[in-house]
Amino acid sequence: SVRLSSSYAPTGKATLTDGGYMLSGKWSFSSGCDHATWVLLGGLVFNADGNVVDFKTFMVPRENYRIDDVWNVVGLRGTGSNDIVVEDVFIPEAFTLSMSETGQCKGPGQEHNTSNLYKLPFHSIFTTTICTPIIGMAYGAYAEHVDMQQKRVRAAYLGEKASLDPFAAVRIARASSDIDAAWALAMNNIREEVALVEKGEPIPLGLRLKVRRDQVLGTQRAIDAIDALFEASGGRALAEGTYLQRAWRDAHAGRVHAANDPERALQMYGAHEFGHKIDPGMY
Template sequence: MSEHAVIAAVRDLLPVFRERAQDAEDARRLSEESVKALQEAGVFRLLQPKRFGGYEADPVTFYEAIRLIAGACGSTGWVASVLGVHPWQLALFPARAQQDVWGDDPHTRMSSSYAPTGKAKLAENGYWLSGRWNFSSGCDHASWVLLGGIVTNDEGQMVDFKTFLLPREDYTIDDVWDTVGLRGTGSNDIVVDDVFVPAHRSLSFADTSRCRCPGQKENDGPLYKLPFGSVFSYTITTPIIGMATGAYEAHLEYMRARIRVSYGSKASEDPFAQVRIADAGAEIDAAWLALEHNMTQLMGHARAGEPMPMPLRLRIRRDQVRGTGRSIAAVDKLFENSGGKALRVGTPIQRFWRDAHAGRVHAINDPERAMSLFGAGEFGLPIQEAMV
């Protein structure tokens, strides 16, 4: 099965994901059947190293799969994206950590929560970790977790900002996820009570920012030379582009059959409705085309063995938050034009509207921060930021 066959397999699953969308909302998590279907389709292997049975696919192929899935069910697309990007990050960890996770089962999945809300204390040969981390999407379907933490020494001074890798027996899941959007993602809390994490199960954000990580010794392909801030930020925006695409398709289907009783005419014949469709479609296309263009350029530098240019990395963050903004604008325009019946529970348009807005509040979608970074770079000012 090739990486391109994964896209074909995903397309075959879309009707099933549409049918299960409301069930995922009601259960507040994806079904085991949906996660198994994603695994069998190869979605979680797209960014996994070939030496563990993965495809090492071009990231645009991964994003295309996510866009399609999110266009059928926002929650399924979100979880597929987040769980699907973690094999890429694990490939950057020391080889021993990769073996810990994939040695016995290359299909092992990881969830994450990167905000450093817990405590990490420097110790001999490792770290002591404790605390609570929020929003770990798909954690019920994972047996390892990636957690962000600021490392302090005995004097309480910060010495590093790292991602820590923990097995399921080292943490508990607190079922707290009850939201108005992305309800089916099961983004519950991770609780860690003073657990020792060996040094090889940690990765510094300083290394990911420099694009020089321990795992590149074994995984030396161009995919693993990309900046974390570029790959992960689009991991969050792509499902939102997909949700906007799903809302667009649902809106078209609805409007073709809708009669506007107040005006006694078909909604599809309303010129103002036609203009709104054009506006929304243009925003969605612009968001996706920027992603394709930027990531293709980034992979070009990686394949050539060239450093990742900071102006391009900053442009990616700029266009990533603009991609989210464009998608939200499109969904809003479509929802506003759908009439009162779109408010009914169970209709796709209102679910996509809620899911897209829920995704928008992710920290990576802060537009002012990303735009300010881009502007600072254009003025030649120094950039001190892990997420570029």
């Protein structure tokens, strides 16, 4: 089997040469790279005049890159998202993919990979996979919080059972609604795209932007729920080994991924609704 990691941000520089490109650069946040045998790296392609002519993904074998062990973080510690360094390596044209073509579902591999999965917009799937683990963390934090509160006796409140606190009941109701809404919207949008693909119809830009809108807000809803539950779980939630503190750390670490930038995604959606042209981006 082939194991790949990636870092799609175009921080690399590629120059055109016979049969391919010369690639150099440094990429951060390549999750799982220590276990991979290849890596997919984003880079801008420059012509002989020094002008950018494309944004491509380059597939690089393990012997042609270095891993810098820099992943010392407070959340998502297990992802091993270290840095990748490439120094003047030749990449054949066949080992590259134009991101503009990918975004339009026009990748060359679609001649051979005819499943409906490969007809879905890359950015819709990619950004959703960044969001949904955080929603999963929120579901886990919710279950842990409810279990803890059912057992908890609040000494500071004369031995009151936490589960009998009406404010605690309101809190979990709000949290569960936020988490369910995040998941339902994410899945509904992907189902809409799948339904169009199955009918052989194109996926309109408005739906792609809706996916992004609900993805970033779903991330925020999930984190808001985790925050509310964590803050109301008492001092024991701070202990090493409790799921709540881990979910809190990991969710906030996941939130800083570029795909979870709410302002950029929401601006694109709003501008489209007003009839403005949307520049190519992560949609």
